[in-house]
Amino acid sequence: MESTKQILVKSLIQACYFTCEVPWACISIVTESGAWPTISDDHRVGLLQLAFADIGNASGDEPGAFTEDHAHRILDFVKQTWDAIDLLLIHCEEGNSRSPAAAAAISRIYLGEDREYFLPHMYWPNRYVYRVILDVARQRGELR
Secondary structure, three states: OOOOOEEEEEEHHHHHHOOOOOOEEEEEEEOOOOOOOOOOOOOEEEEEEEEOOOOOOOOOOOOOOOOHHHHHHHHHHHHHHHHHOOEEEEEEOOOOOHHHHHHHHHHHHHHOOOHHHHOOOOOOOOHHHHHHHHHHHHHOOOOO
């Protein structure tokens, strides 16, 4: 049976105006902690706020870089909300790099497909974020 779940990628500005009539959750990604936008709470089941920079290849010691802890938080949040939602909104500041990377990894884990987030001229997913999320999911036994 085909899943009716949807993973939507938006920019910070688009996320501010986003509304949804079905149960949904949001992963809000910004660079600086405390800079999260106000997101509608109508029909929203959960909200995860994360702050990390759009760094492509981090060795773990760059200030603000994406870490395995961020990946665990994303995976825990999605695991907690997935069965209760119809839509997962993921936004970052521009909606081009960090959020499509997270969306691609989550889509691969839960829907078995990630190619729409790698289409030329649509998004430029941060490969490091994508890879770390999948590596952590693999370590946790959550990657099909």
